[in-house]
Amino acid sequence: MRIKAAVCYGEREPLVVEEVELDPPRANEVLIKYVASGVCHSDVSIHQGFLPRDYPLILGHEGAGIIERVGEGVTAVQPGDHVVLGFIPSCGTCKWCHVGVPILCDLGAHIRTGKMIDGTARHHSTKDGRDLHTLMFISTFAEYSVVPEASVVKVPEHLPLEKLCLLGCGFTTGFGAATNAIHIKPGETVTIVGCGGLGTAAIQGARLSGAGKIIAVDVQEAKLDLAKKFGATHTVRSRGNPEEVVNEILEITWGVGTDYSMEFVGGDQTDDTVRVAFNAVRKGGTMVMIGVAERSKQNFAIDPYTLALWSKRIVGVLFGNAQFRVDIPRYAELYDQGKIDLDGMVTQEIELGQINQAFDDVLAGDRVIRSVIRF
Ligand SMILES: [Zn+2]
Ligand SMILES: [Zn+2]
CATH class of the missing domain: 3.40.50.720 (NAD(P)-binding Rossmann-like Domain)
Structure with a gap:
């Protein structure tokens, strides 16, 4: 399918919002329609070259959305579920997931490769067909993404995803x-x-x-x-x-x-x-x-x-030593009870086309706590 995404072609080059070809989910993967994504300082640090990555790349790692489709073998979620994405996946079967430190999950070894867990890409250029790198499997500066089942956690449907997205990185950390x-x-x-x-x-x-x-x-x-x-x-x-x-x-x-x-x-x-x-x-x-x-x-x-x-x-x-499948729903509950303030952390909501301005705002240091992209 064709989707809109902000593609980064190189360090410090302005992000280009354009059409991208997205593959369907494979086994143990899900297709997500993003509702919102925070713009985190780490996205900007990568863009500035402080944290080296391969390009072209779709940035963004603080997202929330709705499951659109699931691949073979997916059991944790189904279409229509509201989810927050963890920027470190948790497989639930490795030693680290079992001993209660999923932030060290063995799948985390793949998050710097810019590829999916199987070493292939789901996002491709519509101009020349070349593969686009993913950020931490989730690339949230896009209308849709295909992500591992291991990266999503269900959240209650009555809470606003444009606030809960902060649980995907900044707040939880x-x-x-x-x-x-x-x-x-x-x-x-x-x-x-x-x-x-x-x-x-x-x-x-x-x-x-x-x-x-x-x-x-x-x-x-x-x-x-x-x-x-x-x-x-x-x-x-x-x-x-x-x-x-x-x-x-x-x-x-x-x-x-x-x-x-x-x-x-x-x-x-x-x-x-x-x-x-x-x-x-x-x-x-x-x-x-x-x-x-x-x-x-x-x-x-x-x-x-x-x-x-x-x-x-x-x-x-x-990632705040989080057990994200436990902690993110717990924080959603605290938000629902009014015990934590996510609303006050969102300085502005923007459209994907304003992403470069949002990066400038992060670099300025004094303008925003969080810009949140609404899709
Ligand atoms: Zn972050
Ligand atoms: Zn694991």
């Missing part, structure tokens, strides 16, 4: 980091460095966990104002002055530092943002690294003396 990767006890304290989509989701996770002080750090005043709306109790503006930022956090915590810190800066990560997160943590505390730094960045600046003598812990977290 941030909220899960605060509620799965660490276990904040009521009254404990946390520093959140970087208050975009992930950071604001983490603030909500910390708030629901009963955190005492939630200290938000960002360079943008606008993001700090938003951080307060999501539950930050204190904000610290960073202006290239990491020592002062840490001193302010120490002052807020009676000289102790916070029990936890989380670094969400990702593509813009610098030695300073890491140092703030590390030095904000008290002795024996835990620093969580979530934002994905530029691929070429091979180390970060942590003082090993303090790490050992202050008995600190540094933990890496992927």
